[in-house]
Amino acid sequence: MPELPEVEVVRAGLERHVVGARIAAVEVLHPRPVRRHLGGPRAFETELTGRTLTAARRRGKYLWVPLDSGDALMAHLGMSGQLLVQRPEAAYERHLRVRFELEPATRAIELRFVDQRMFGGLSVSAGGAELPPEIAHIARDPIDPLFDDEEFVRRARRSTSGIKRILLNQTVISGVGNIYADEALWRAQLHGERPGDRLSAPKLRELLGHVREVMTDALAQGGTSFDALYVNVNGESGYFDRSLHAYGREDEPCERCGTPMRRVPFMNRSSYFCPVCQPAPRRRRAGTKGGTTPAATTTV
Numbered sequence: 001m002p003e004l005p006e007v008e009v010v011r012a013g014l015e016r017h018v019v020g021a022r023i024a025a026v027e028v029l030h031p032r033p034v035r036r037h038l039g040g041p042r043a044f045e046t047e048l049t050g051r052t053l054t055a056a057r058r059r060g061k062y063l064w065v066p067l068d069s070g071d072a073l074m075a076h077l078g079m080s081g082q083l084l085v086q087r088p089e090a091a092y093e094r095h096l097r098v099r100f101e102l103e104p105a106t107r108a109i110e111l112r113f114v115d116q117r118m119f120g121g122l123s124v125s126a127g128g129a130e131l132p133p134e135i136a137h138i139a140r141d142p143i144d145p146l147f148d149d150e151e152f153v154r155r156a157r158r159s160t161s162g163i164k165r166i167l168l169n170q171t172v173i174s175g176v177g178n179i180y181a182d183e184a185l186w187r188a189q190l191h192g193e194r195p196g197d198r199l200s201a202p203k204l205r206e207l208l209g210h211v212r213e214v215m216t217d218a219l220a221q222g223g224t225s226f227d228a229l230y231v232n233v234n235g236e237s238g239y240f241d242r243s244l245h246a247y248g249r250e251d252e253p254c255e256r257c258g259t260p261m262r263r264v265p266f267m268n269r270s271s272y273f274c275p276v277c278q279p280a281p282r283r284r285r286a287g288t289k290g291g292t293t294p295a296a297t298t299t300v
Helices: 004-017 040-048 149-157 163-168 178-188 201-220
Strands: 022-028 057-059 062-066 072-076 081-086 096-103 109-115 121-125 262-266 269-273
Touching (some): 004 057
Antiparallel strands (some): 022 096
């Protein structure tokens, strides 16, 4: 699934190519991608036709394009969604689901939503130009200038969940997905199951710095592409997969200590880590009188 760097690359492409354009026509070729729009495909087409795209914004993994009406076109790419800018004469993509005919100042173009697996979707958010209410519960992301580092530290230290689960909790910190969580944890030398309440504030700040470094590096390389399903608005792949230290490297030597990397199941996905550099936490042991007490461990 595209994570923050991939979605930010798409947002920047939309800002560059479609902001200021007027939607001359909309065609929904398959109803599933607009399933969250309450009025259905025809209402989706009607509400957007004639509107002008005024900006391109993002909160975590969600994109939205404010409209001159005060509403917003909202998008989530899901597992395989793509927003492509094309010339009108370009052949239709095999999995084209929705197309927008745009009239910018210079030449006509199309914005196309392509989605093979159709877990992604588009909708119109009423009054959502500034921030769609549908995603107001999602936290800011770590590269947002208004992200509150100390609030993240406080919430993480109050949680008994493993730190990787905390990183994937979009109400605590948005935009971090499975790939970049594994990469940041490898850089911080932390096991993903280490509970948040057993991490020190300095260690959590260090981890947050690594999250930002990973995302900044990925942005510089256009994101991570393992196949043709993730591309930017021009159909180009990202190259950060060539710089991964943890994700997808099962049985390969750790680039820090040489130990074979491990993979374990995690929330219907996988976690990759070094068993030496990222030692698993000791389990909390049961108390002797029906309660529980933490095992004797050092907070890092």
